[in-house]
Amino acid sequence: MSDKPWDGRFSERTDTSVEAFTSSIQIDKRLYPYDIEGSVAHCRMLAKVGVITDAESGELAEGLWRIKRELDQGNFQFDDSLEDIHMHIEARLLQQVGKVAQKLHTARSRNDQVALDARMFLRDVTRRVIERLHDLRKVLVDLAEKNIDTVMPGYTHLQRAQPVLLGHHWMAYYEMFSRDAERFADSLKRTNVMPLGAAALAGTTYPIDRHHTAELLDFPAVSANSMDSVADRDFMLEFMSAASICMVHFSRMSEELILWSSAEFRFIELADAFATGSSIMPQKKNPDIPELIRGKTGRVFGDLVALLTLMKSLPMTYNRDMQEDKPLLFDAVDTLQSCLDITIKMLPTLAVNRENMRQAASVGFLNATDMADYLVGQGVPFRSAHSIVGQAVAYALAQGKELHALSFKELSGFSKQIQTDIFDHLTLENMIDRRRSAGGTATDNVRDAIAAARQRLAEDPRREGKTADDKGTH
Ligand code: ARG
Numbered sequence: 420m421s422d423k424p425w426d427g428r429f430s431e432r433t434d435t436s437v438e439a440f441t442s443s444i445q446i447d448k449r450l451y452p453y454d455i456e457g458s459v460a461h462c463r464m465l466a467k468v469g470v471i472t473d474a475e476s477g478e479l480a481e482g483l484w485r486i487k488r489e490l491d492q493g494n495f496q497f498d499d500s501l502e503d504i505h506m507h508i509e510a511r512l513l514q515q516v517g518k519v520a521q522k523l524h525t526a527r528s529r530n531d532q533v534a535l536d537a538r539m540f541l542r543d544v545t546r547r548v549i550e551r552l553h554d555l556r557k558v559l560v561d562l563a564e565k566n567i568d569t570v571m572p573g574y575t576h577l578q579r580a581q582p583v584l585l586g587h588h589w590m591a592y593y594e595m596f597s598r599d600a601e602r603f604a605d606s607l608k609r610t611n612v613m614p615l616g617a618a619a620l621a622g623t624t625y626p627i628d629r630h631h632t633a634e635l636l637d638f639p640a641v642s643a644n645s646m647d648s649v650a651d652r653d654f655m656l657e658f659m660s661a662a663s664i665c666m667v668h669f670s671r672m673s674e675e676l677i678l679w680s681s682a683e684f685r686f687i688e689l690a691d692a693f694a695t696g697s698s699i700m701p702q703k704k705n706p707d708i709p710e711l712i713r714g715k716t717g718r719v720f721g722d723l724v725a726l727l728t729l730m731k732s733l734p735m736t737y738n739r740d741m742q743e744d745k746p747l748l749f750d751a752v753d754t755l756q757s758c759l760d761i762t763i764k765m766l767p768t769l770a771v772n773r774e775n776m777r778q779a780a781s782v783g784f785l786n787a788t789d790m791a792d793y794l795v796g797q798g799v800p801f802r803s804a805h806s807i808v809g810q811a812v813a814y815a816l817a818q819g820k821e822l823h824a825l826s827f828k829e830l831s832g833f834s835k836q837i838q839t840d841i842f843d844h845l846t847l848e849n850m851i852d853r854r855r856s857a858g859g860t861a862t863d864n865v866r867d868a869i870a871a872a873r874q875r876l877a878e879d880p881r882r883e884g885k886t887a888d889d890k891g892t893h
Pocket of ligand 1: 443447502503529530533739741742743
């Protein structure tokens with residue numbers, strides 16, 4: 420009969436269409452380094468507890484490392500009839516080391532094996548993502564510092580609202596991506612838990628030492644319940660949730676870069692190296708990178724929603740449906756990483772049109788709140804001040820002028836509390852620097868925020884995942 424490790428009870432060969440339909444090798448082959456590392460740790464543990472001999476463990480490990488080299492070098496034959504990476508490696512091991520290979524799968528199932536591989540893969544990825552977020556946060560702090568004195572309109576409802584520093588705006592993104600880094604570090608605690616030894620679902624009759632396997636693979640904890648160990652994909656869902664929120668931040672920033680590059684805004688120009696042209700309109704310089712990031716955000720949301728939907732009705736414990744987790748996880752991982760990489764390269768090349776930003780902040784009554792605040796300073800209650808300034812704005816609009824362009828005579832007509840120092844009060848620099856409330860846009864505040872961020876970035880180990888934060892919860 421055929422050659423499948425599970426075909427003992429079968430009397431017919433698998434239909435070839437079934438092989439093609441059930442095979443996941445083209446997707447899960449990228450798990451091979453983890454599969455091999457996990458298998459080596461497993462056979463060492465089996466030898467330690469006496470289920471196999473040290474000599475057998477040595478032979479198995481040597482064969483496994485040889486297979487790893489073949490895979491690294493691309494000298495490995497893949498075959499749909501062997502379903503997945505786990506069976507490929509085991510089948511190749513049999514060719515390499517002979518009958519002893521048949522002992523590797525003692526006290527183990529593909530169900531706990533695939534959970535182990537996925538967790539090892541994702542813990543590496545998560546650490547790399549935290550590192551790249553660290554790089555991105557540094558880029559944002561650099562930009563903030565460079566633009567500490569660039570004044571721009573701050574918006575609500577995409578209407579000009581109050582002037583802010585562009586440095587303050589960049590630091591807002593710094594905060595978002597810092598929260599993302601924390602979310603990934605937190606999810607890592609639950610990813611970094613060792614499931615092997617759950618076997619198919621119920622644990623095993625062999626006297627295995629799961630803590631030893633965990634130690635060999637640098638896991639701080641082992642999973643507590645064998646059924647949960649093979650049924651759980653929360654760690655993927657958490658990563659993809661954190662990735663989705665992170666992509667929201669990328670997408671919002673991209674939307675702004677796109678708007679700011681338009682002729683309507685003219686706030687920034689993307690470097691030629693990070694923009695593309697049109698095949699028909701010679702004058703065009705398009706912000707395709709931020710547009711694609713905005714578009715890819717939808718892909719990552721889709722991956723998350725697909726995995727949530729995949730998991731939501733599965734009875735305990737492992738079900739083959741779960742093989743569909745990997746294309747989704749890998750897509751989310753690859754998309755997030757590519758967005759991180761390109762943004763880190765693109766942002767420092769942005770040219771800021773400071774004059775246009777400043778000009779935009781000077782037009783559209785962005786100092787109306789400050790005129791009301793001035794009146795409050797003169798003892799007028801805020802609501803009355805609001806209404807007085809409202810009348811002044813209506814008047815100025817009818818004159819086609821800004822508030823600060825009205826004469827003292829015109830302004831003081833709205834309230835006898837208005838003195839000549841009103842004009843000082845309404846300059847952009849004054850408006851910015853009076854916003855000294857904690858977290859406000861005053862230059863000193865932004866400078867402090869930049870200094871605090873720099874200190875945090877210096878203290879943050881590059882690999883937050885390797886610190887105390889990374890302790891398992893079990
Ligand atoms: N390729 C499978 C997956 O990714 C591995 C586990 C298969 N287990 C099984 N009992 N068929 O989920």
